[in-house]
Amino acid sequence: MKLYNRGIIITGIMAFLVMATFPFWYDRGKTIARPAIELDTHAIQKLTDKRCVEDTAFMRDNHMKLLASWRDSVVRKDNRVYTAKNGKVFEMGLTGTCLKCHENKSRFCDRCHDYAGVKPACWNCHINPEEVL
């Protein structure tokens, strides 16, 4: 069998393969530093029990789900109180509760979100206290 236009086809396939696999080999071997999250805000330093709403591992994995359930609970069910697994109660709120401790959105939320390449739409409406003060 004869492959017509052999040169063009093979070059085209090679070019395609290079481009399609670019994300896999471009960063190969390089180590990208993990995001440094800053937890030394004044509010956090004042706390005796340095624990978030839930434990750290849970918050790290599930904060987005927790916030989504808070959002639905407050807006749609008018229920604003969250009872944590350890029995502590919190008022549900992003600016009002989360950011009261994590006052440094740019050095807390953003660092990880930039690293992971996620762009949550929260801040289109909810106010970052750093911007107001």
Added chain:
Amino acid sequence: MAPTRREFLIITGLSAIGMASPSLARMISAKTGAPPVRTVLPGAPGSAPAQTAKRWGMTVDVRKCQDGCRDCIDACHLTHNVPDIGNPKEEIKWIWLEHFEDVFPAENHPYIQKSMKKRPLLVLCNHCDNPPCVRVCPTGATFRRTDGIVMMDSHRCIGCKICLAACPYGARSINFVNPRPFIRKLNPDFPTRSKGVIEKCNFCEERLARGILPACVMACQEKALVFGDMEDPRSEVRQILDRKFSIRRRAELGTKPQVYYIL
């Protein structure tokens, strides 16, 4: 000998898989383990008990409104980060002034008192018992709470504007532009809206939850605005309605509006 087309395609496919697999394996193994983080929090829930009612409603005593007074409007707009865009076509309205002929078109006639004709009347969302905006909303972004407040869930709003067309009171506004730059003073306790969502009066549900009356009601020094439970015969709104004759905006449409006007 040159490979057949079939052989060529097989070799190409296998090579592609072979090149991708080490990277895939690395990506999967990298998923485990993340840096340990220590986090914390204050924030016990609100102190004052929430204001509750079976059916929230409001009375507007137009006779008490002072000429040129905008106290309630300013208070509402400050509380809720309502932008002042400047262009009337893109205006965002929560509580605003309209002329009699536009507020009560069916009650208007050529011989109506001059004072009534000239005086701008205060209008806001009527928080209807039978809200047409809720019926038409395709995403359920606007809904009626059991206490009668017609709420907007901006998270679900897709900006389709059907509710804008459905509301007979013009109580809904869409953000044609990002409203943030047009807000004079940001109130961090209440979110702004983003481009492409609808907004309207929410009867200050976020204040009621903290036990505080609506901002417009508290700002009015003439006590022209009264807020309360329509189903409680002892509430102030019901006592006012007992004593004075009241009308509602375009009630003939069957929307059952819950803002009562005393003219």
